[in-house]
Amino acid sequence: MLNALIGIVVIIVIIYISIVAYQKHLLKLAKKMETETKHFESLKLEDEFNQLKQIGLIGDSLDKINAAETKFNKIIKEELPQLNSILMSVENSSNSFNILKTRDSSDEAQNLLEKIATELDDVEETLNKTFKLAKEHRAAVSDLENRYKSLRKILLTKNGDFGPALDALEERLSSIEETFDDFSNLTKQGDHANAEKILVDLNHATVNLEDMVKTIPALYQENHVKFDNQLNEITEAYQKMRSEGFAFEDDDFEISLKELRQSVNDNIINIEHLDIEFVKDQDSQINKRINDLYEKMEVQINARKKVDKSIKQIGKFIEHAYYQNKALSDELEQLSHNYSLEHGEIQITQQLGSKINSIGKQHETDLNSINDGNAIYTRIAKNLETFKTELTTIEKKQMALNDSISEFSAEEKKAHQILNDLNAELHAIQRKIENLNLPGISDDYVDYFGVVADEINHLSSTMNKVKISMDDVQKQLEQIKSDRDTLQEKTDDLIDQSILAEQVMQYANRYVGNAPEIDVALAKAKDFFDHKFRYADSLATIANAVDKVEPGAYQKIEDRYYDNKAKSTKK
Secondary structure, three states: OHHHHHHHHHHHHHHHHHHHHHHHHHHHHHHHHHHHHHHHHHOOOHHHHHHHHHHOOOHHHHHHHHHHHHHHHHHHHHHHHHHHHHHHHHHHHHHOOOHHHHHHHHHHHHHHHHHHHHHHHHHHHHHHHHHHHHHHHHHHHHHHHHHHHHHHHHHHHOHHHHHHHHHHHHHHHHHHHHHHHHHHHHHHHOOHHHHHHHHHHHHHHHHHHHHHHHHHHHHHHHHHHHHHHHHHHHHHHHHHHHHOOEOOOOOOHHHHHHHHHHHHHHHHHHHHOOOHHHHHHHHHHHHHHHHHHHHHHHHHHHHHHHHHHHHHHHHHHHHHHHHHHHHHHHHHHHHOOOEOOOOOHHHHHHHHHHHHHHHHHHHHHHHHHHHOOOEOHHHHHHHHHHHHHHHHHHHHHHHHHHHHHHHHHHHHHHHHHHHHHHHHHHHHHHHHHHHOOOOOOOHHHHHHHHHHHHHHHHHHHHHOOOOEOHHHHHHHHHHHHHHHHHHHHHHHHHHHHHHHHHHHHHHHHHHOOOOHHHHHHHHHHHHHHHHHOOHHHHHHHHHHHHHHHOOOHHHHHHHHHHHHHHHHHHO
16 A cells, blocks of 8 residues: 555656646746747848838839838737747746646747748848849849940941941940840840849840950951952962963862852841851851862962972983883894793783883873973873883893893703713713623613703704794703712713622632632622622622621722722812
């Protein structure tokens, strides 16, 4: 029972403390709202309203200020007193522990306070905006007046710079000034709201006119003076160049000049109508076309310099190539009686001659166009470069061909000398074989010797013909040299084998009667030597038998033989 009672007391104490704390919170909140209320009451906006009224507002501006003032008076006279009353109720009810009433009054006061704060912000914003517009418009009036004076002065003192655009510029300025007068009047009357509506357009129109005043003199100067002078200069230069013998590919100068003059005239009309952006675009196109005409003339002038510098040289080059080819043709004609020309020398010379004639004809055409005063120098300069390249190639081919045919006589003489040498070598080989006094020669060797002899005779017949084929001669020489080398090897083998066979058989005689294998081998070796003329087999047979009886004996005999042979060769 006691515990329950204590619990109830504790709960009551807690509730009491909570109520007291909440009441203090509401009271503190009320004090804060009271402080804000006093701040609102301290606002002295009446002076600002009076200042604006002294300015003399009318129209939308006046309506907005009146509405703002009405709203402000309502706040001061009705809503703030109401708020103070509610706050007083909050303080009174907090002392009586009437929590619900205190809370409701506090919420009501908070809502009203927020409403008043929002309304006062709107009022202050309206006042600030109106003051700002009034200030800006007064400054704009002064600024625009000065700018129009400056524009008027420029148009008056420099009227010649604007050409046909002067009247339109003055009309544009007068129109802007009329709009400015409307703006100025609205500003003076205090109708800043309506004044603001036309200020943006007025500023844009003024800036646009100022840009025109800055831009048009240069555009007019370019069209009226620069382009006109350039077109006159091009016309004069073109006529002079034509009189000096220049011609142009796709000559459209006269048409282009006529079109450009019309474009310039049209552009001056565009300036008169103040169509500035279109004028700028046209200026760019006109300038490009004029530069193209200048470039066409400059290209031809530079081309003529190149032509004047190289045309005589090319003429001499052509003449040299022609006479060189004629000399080659004559030489080939002479050579064709004695030699077979098997590498297309005549055809090549004819082709080169045709090419030279073609170059000569084109060069003559170019010279005629110069003499006739109708020369397209760029085309001629290009032709000269092509001629130089082609003639250089022709010259190289002529030189190579000349070198080739100049060797015919020397090659024939050399071939005769080689033929004589081969005959001498063949006779020398024959004498060597005869000097051996051999019992006979094998059919293989005799046949091969005959082949070489026949080849030499055939070459001799070839070279004794009325018309010689040097290609055939060279082929036969190569074959004979190869076969000659083989015959020399066969001859050397025959000599070495026959002599060694005789020496080894002589050496073997010391073992006759004492070594049966020697007797047998010696008989066989002599048969190979004396009757079958197989000297290699004779040597092999007796050498093997000697080495069996006396190992190393053959090697000693062979070494001694080749040493003596080497010494004899050196002598």
